[in-house]
Structures are given as structure tokens and as C-alpha cells.
Amino acid sequence: MITFLLILHGLAAVVLLGGLTHQAVAAIWPARKGAGKHANAAIANSFRAVNARLYTNTNVVLYVVTFVLGGLIYPAYRVAVRTWIENARLWSISGMFEIKEQFLAIGLGMLPLYWLLWRHQPDQPPDPQFASARAWVTGILCVVVWYSFLAGHIVNNVRGLFGQ
Numbered sequence: 001m002i003t004f005l006l007i008l009h010g011l012a013a014v015v016l017l018g019g020l021t022h023q024a025v026a027a028i029w030p031a032r033k034g035a036g037k038h039a040n041a042a043i044a045n046s047f048r049a050v051n052a053r054l055y056t057n058t059n060v061v062l063y064v065v066t067f068v069l070g071g072l073i074y075p076a077y078r079v080a081v082r083t084w085i086e087n088a089r090l091w092s093i094s095g096m097f098e099i100k101e102q103f104l105a106i107g108l109g110m111l112p113l114y115w116l117l118w119r120h121q122p123d124q125p126p127d128p129q130f131a132s133a134r135a136w137v138t139g140i141l142c143v144v145v146w147y148s149f150l151a152g153h154i155v156n157n158v159r160g161l162f163g164q
Contacts, residue, residue, distance in 0.1 A: 002073055002076045005069055005072055005073045006073050006156070008069055009066060009069035009070055009073060010152075010153075012062055012065050012066040012069060013066050013145070013148075013149050013152070014149075015062055016059065016062040016063060016066055016145055017145055017146065017149055019055045019058055019059050019062065020055070020059050020138070020141060020142045020145050021142055021146075022055060023055040023056070023059065023138055023142075024135075024138045024139050024141075024142035027131075027134050027135040027138045027139070028135045028138070028139055053118055056114070056115060056118035056119070057115075059114075059141075060111055060114070060115055063107065063108070063111060063141075063145075064108075064111070067104060067108060070104070070152075077155075081155065081159045082094065082097070084159060085155070085158065085159065090158065093154065093155055093158050096151045096154065096155070097151055097152075097155050099147075099151070100147065100148045100151040100152065103144045103147060103148060104144065104148050106144065107140075107141055107144040107145070110137060110140065110141060111141075113137055114137050114138065114141060117130055117133055117134045117137055118134060118138075
């Protein structure tokens with residue numbers, strides 16, 4: 001059951017990574033009108049030219065689902081994996097996961113602000129005064145999720161590679 005939850009946790013994290021990265025790129029580096037006469041520039045411009053607001057609710061739900069799934073598999077990690085990592089004296093790997101936990105908790109606390117900055121009001125255009133705040137908050141959440149994804153995979157791979 002833990003393996004199934006770990007795979008589900010990883011899949012939810014991959015979908016969250018895609019949505020949050022796409023939204024962050026659109027917020028931080030918005031598309032320009034008339035840009036992209038070259039094929040590569042057109043691809044980059046179309047990647048940035050999405051309606052970033054559409055990702056907000058999905059990203060919030062995915063963050064919470066991924067967080068909860070991580071919480072469900074956490075006791076197995078504490079008992080089996082973390083004790084093995086500490087007995088193997090892999091302090092940097094253990095510390096990397098500890099930092100991941102802290103970043104994810106901060107990200108969870110940022111979700112209400114993230115949602116408020118991106119909330120959809122169909123009768124009004126996006127408020128330009130909040131563009132910088134949206135870009136920063138989304139960028140920070142994107143970095144948190146990327147770091148957590150990579151740290152989780154490193155811990156999982158270290159235990160699988162050396163622990164068997």
C-alpha cells in the first residue's frame with residue numbers, strides 16, 4: 001500500500017510541477033504581442049501566452065493532495081528510510097529532506113495568498129497592480145515544489161540504490 005501511495009504522490013507532484021511551472025513562466029515572463037517570427041521563439045511565446053489564472057484552483061488542489069499523500073507515507077519514511085539514512089551517516093541527504101519539509105509547510109501557508117492574488121473575477125480584467133506579487137508568490141511556490149520534488153526523488157533513490 002505504501003508503494004502505491006508513493007507512486008500516486010509522485011504522479012500528483014509531476015502534474016503539480018507542470019501546472020505551477022507553466023503558470024510561473026506566464027507570470028514572470030509574459031508573452032509579448034507580435035513576438036515570435038522564428039519557430040523557436042514562437043514555441044516559447046506560446047508557452048508563456050496562456051491564461052495563467054486557469055491554473056490556480058487546480059494547483060491549490062494538487063498541492064494539498066500531494067501534501068496529504070506525502071503525510072500518509074511519512075510514517076513509513078520515518079521508520080524505515082530515515083533511520084537507515086541516519087545509520088548510514090548520510091547527513092546531507094537527511095538534511096535535504098528536513099529542509100524539504102520546512103519549505104512545503106511554508107508553501108502550504110502561502111496557498112491562501114496565492115489563491116487570493118490569482119482569484120478569478122470574470123467580470124473584471126486582471127488587476128495590474130498585483131502582477132508583481134502574483135509573479136513573486138507563484139515563483140516562490142514553483143521553486144518550493146521543484147526543490148521538494150528533486151529532494152524527494154534523491155532520498156527515494158538513495159535508499160533504493162544503497163539500502164537494498
